[in-house]
Amino acid sequence: MKKEGTFKCRLCKIEELVVELKTENTQLEDKITKLETSLKDNEKKTVLYSDVVKKELKNELSELVETEVTKVHSMSVADNQKNPKELEILISKAMTKKSDEEDEVERRMNNVIIYRVDESTSDEAVQRLDSDKAFFGKLCTGPLELDMSQIGDTKLIRLGKRGDRNTPRPLLVRLSSSDVKNKFMASLRKLKNAEDTYKRISVAHDLTINQRETIKSLLIKAREENDKEIQQKNASSDQSQSENWIFRVVNHRKKPKVVKLKAT
Numbered sequence: 001m002k003k004e005g006t007f008k009c010r011l012c013k014i015e016e017l018v019v020e021l022k023t024e025n026t027q028l029e030d031k032i033t034k035l036e037t038s039l040k041d042n043e044k045k046t047v048l049y050s051d052v053v054k055k056e057l058k059n060e061l062s063e064l065v066e067t068e069v070t071k072v073h074s075m076s077v078a079d080n081q082k083n084p085k086e087l088e089i090l091i092s093k094a095m096t097k098k099s100d101e102e103d104e105v106e107r108r109m110n111n112v113i114i115y116r117v118d119e120s121t122s123d124e125a126v127q128r129l130d131s132d133k134a135f136f137g138k139l140c141t142g143p144l145e146l147d148m149s150q151i152g153d154t155k156l157i158r159l160g161k162r163g164d165r166n167t168p169r170p171l172l173v174r175l176s177s178s179d180v181k182n183k184f185m186a187s188l189r190k191l192k193n194a195e196d197t198y199k200r201i202s203v204a205h206d207l208t209i210n211q212r213e214t215i216k217s218l219l220i221k222a223r224e225e226n227d228k229e230i231q232q233k234n235a236s237s238d239q240s241q242s243e244n245w246i247f248r249v250v251n252h253r254k255k256p257k258v259v260k261l262k263a264t
Contacts, residue, residue, distance in 0.1 A: 104208045110175045111206030112184065118197075119158065119168040132156045132171055139201075143194035144187040151184075152176035172206060215249060215256050222247040222258045 120131035133156060140146040155174040162169070175181045191199055207215070225247040233244070244263035249256055 101208060101210055105211070108206040108208065110178055110181050112173050112175065112181065113159070113204050113206050114171045114173060115202045115204070116200050117168055117171045128158070129156065132158070136171075136173060139198055140184070143190050143198045144184070145190065146183065146187055151180055211256075218249045218256055218258050222249050225258065225260075 114136075117132070117135055120128040122128050122131070136154065136156060137148060140148055140151055153176050157172045157174070158169040159172055160169045175184060185203070188203055191201070229245055229247070246261050246263045247258055248261055250259050
């Protein structure tokens with residue numbers, strides 16, 4: 001009976017965390033209400049903005065609470081026979097892992113990784129870095145038509161060890177802010193008309209291992225859905241009247257998901 005009471009006490013702590021999350025959501029909604037009051041001159045836009053933000057906040061809170069409660073329930077079922085101290089350690093590790101992942105996502109937020117950029121063969125690290133900086137500068141001011149004074153300070157790093165592969169190592173670029181990164185990513189569409197040196201490169205967000213695994217599983221799901229769509233279309237008696245759809249993974253950096261889009 002003593003162990004059971006101690007175990008329930010551990011679950012009470014988790015419930016307290018859920019209450020804290022709900023309290024944070026209430027505080028955020030209070031801030032939104034203050035924002036509405038301060039923007040009376042633009043009431044229509046304020047209401048629209050508030051609705052969007054509130055909906056997003058509620059969705060995020062709902063997902064977070066559901067996730068944490070599911071974890072607690074799973075632990076309570078699977079680990080009911082464990083020593084309460086062991087369960088407390090498991091819960092602590094889960095919370096720490098979640099926090100570490102969030103910190104890692106934040107740290108990589110302004111990074112991009114450029115693939116297939118020719119790499120200098122110089123034995124001097126400084127010369128290799130200068131070569132990468134020169135390429136990035138030409139990429140920005142050339143086909144992307146960006147002003148380097150707006151790009152600001154950047155840090156360039158080649159990923160992996162030299163000589164480990166036949167292809168150039170990926171080039172990680174740490175940009176100065178999220179605004180700069182957004183401008184850079186938005187300009188990439190111009191590469192389709194660029195020289196081959198620039199057209200052959202590809203650019204991706206710098207994702208954590210967990211993010212990459214999530215996207216990988218979603219890509220498999222999207223591929224399966226596309227195959228089903230093709231099979232259904234081929235089985236249709238009147239293919240000329242059936243619409244073409246395609247499944248893709250969107251929002252790679254934040255909340256990746258599979259969406260159904262009309263094929264063009």
